[in-house]
Amino acid sequence: MKKIIVIPGDGIGKEITDSAVAVLKKVDAKFKIGLEFEYRDAGGAAYDKFGEPLPAETLDACKKADAVLFGAVGGPKWDNIEVSKRPEKALFGIRKGLGLYGNLRPVKIYAPLIDGSPLKPNLVTGVDLLIVRELVGGIYFGERCESEIVDGVERAWDTEIYSVPEIERIVKLAFESAQKRRKKVTSVDKANVLASSRLWRRVVNEIAKNYPDVELNHLYVDNCAMQLAVNPAQFDVIVTSNMFGDILSDEAAVISGSIGLLPSASIGELTSFYEPIHGSAPDIAGKNIANPMGTIASAAMLLRYSLNEEKAAQAIEAAIDKTLEDGYRTPDLFKEGCKKISTTEATEIICERI
Numbered sequence: 001m002k003k004i005i006v007i008p009g010d011g012i013g014k015e016i017t018d019s020a021v022a023v024l025k026k027v028d029a030k031f032k033i034g035l036e037f038e039y040r041d042a043g044g045a046a047y048d049k050f051g052e053p054l055p056a057e058t059l060d061a062c063k064k065a066d067a068v069l070f071g072a073v074g075g076p077k078w079d080n081i082e083v084s085k086r087p088e089k090a091l092f093g094i095r096k097g098l099g100l101y102g103n104l105r106p107v108k109i110y111a112p113l114i115d116g117s118p119l120k121p122n123l124v125t126g127v128d129l130l131i132v133r134e135l136v137g138g139i140y141f142g143e144r145c146e147s148e149i150v151d152g153v154e155r156a157w158d159t160e161i162y163s164v165p166e167i168e169r170i171v172k173l174a175f176e177s178a179q180k181r182r183k184k185v186t187s188v189d190k191a192n193v194l195a196s197s198r199l200w201r202r203v204v205n206e207i208a209k210n211y212p213d214v215e216l217n218h219l220y221v222d223n224c225a226m227q228l229a230v231n232p233a234q235f236d237v238i239v240t241s242n243m244f245g246d247i248l249s250d251e252a253a254v255i256s257g258s259i260g261l262l263p264s265a266s267i268g269e270l271t272s273f274y275e276p277i278h279g280s281a282p283d284i285a286g287k288n289i290a291n292p293m294g295t296i297a298s299a300a301m302l303l304r305y306s307l308n309e310e311k312a313a314q315a316i317e318a319a320i321d322k323t324l325e326d327g328y329r330t331p332d333l334f335k336e337g338c339k340k341i342s343t344t345e346a347t348e349i350i351c352e353r354i
């Protein structure tokens with residue numbers, strides 16, 4: 001059996017993870033994978049029950065599992081509690097505890113939703129890219145100084161450090177991901193200015209020799225940001241450092257036109273972790289109107305990356321495509337002429353198409 005820890009979290013977390021689990025059960029019945037689900041608390045829900053956002057027992061269960069499916073955490077109810085107990089701390093604890101070193105964010109334009117993109121339809125047609133972001137190194141984790149006085153002037157600084165093994169690990173993940181896709185990697189850096197980027201580029205070129213079937217090109221981060229706006233369809237896999245990835249993945253996400261649709265995976269040394277890119281949406285929680293597709297697509301990634309069940313992953317993705325093609329829309333995507341559906345209806349319709 002393959003054990004999946006499900007952490008619904010807060011807000012719409014329960015509704016969307018219920019949907020994803022229903023879809024996983026459907027593919028399990030069809031593809032005979034042997035999935036087993038166990039539920040754990042994290043975030044505000046865990047704080048209310050146990051007085052802490054990430055109980056040790058939750059992290060332990062995640063470490064022993066084959067994969068973790070996560071909803072979202074946070075909400076106004078917990079906005080004023082002590083910082084160390086905030087729901088979002090659960091995410092940092094899980095990232096650290098599971099050694100989640102690589103964040104995968106696919107961005108795909110669903111043909112029926114092209115009008116929802118802020119970019120012109122001719123620019124976004126065919127966009128299907130994957131951003132692979134290094135998640136535990138670089139400037140977000142380097143030594144820093146909040147304030148110091150030098151020659152009577154106050155200053156602050158941060159440092160970007162990358163070691164060869166850190167770069168190798170994330171770059172291999174990018175090349176392996178590209179082999180499962182259209183076999184093209186774009187490495188993004190700022191090698192014209194930064195020493196850490198020059199090392200990054202050298203390591204990428206070395207690793208690339210082991211993947212002769214994958215095409216490689218390099219872009220400076222400023223050019224990449226521009227290319228994402230003027231020609232996003234050129235990209236297959238983009239691999240980059242923690243900070244550049246943070247910025248570029250949000251830029252790329254906005255191209256799709258809907259926050260409710262996008263999944264993510266964080267690849268770990270122990271267990272990998274799957275969640276939609278949006279938060280707990282407290283404004284719509286409990287109303288059965290949240291779009292579950294980002295979480296359902298995250299479940300597809302779980303099958304692909306943690307369980308190597310490519311066919312089952314594709315079956316889920318095709319079912320989401322078909323649901324949108326057939327004109328069904330949750331309220332966040334609804335337009336005149338479409339059929340408005342609830343969270344649970346969306347789940348049933350996707351399950352029917354598997």
Ligand code: NAD
Nearest residue numbers: 072073074075259260278279280281282283284290291332
């Ligand atoms: P959010 O992503 O929760 O919501 C932003 C807007 O998008 C809201 O109007 C919401 O209704 C809508 N939305 C989000 N997901 C949707 C879905 N699946 N279907 C339909 N509409 C959807 O971001 P926010 O409002 O800035 O944050 C709310 C809470 O979530 C905060 O407490 C924040 O800290 C937390 N948060 C958690 C995570 C996480 O758990 N990974 C990520 C981001 C924010």
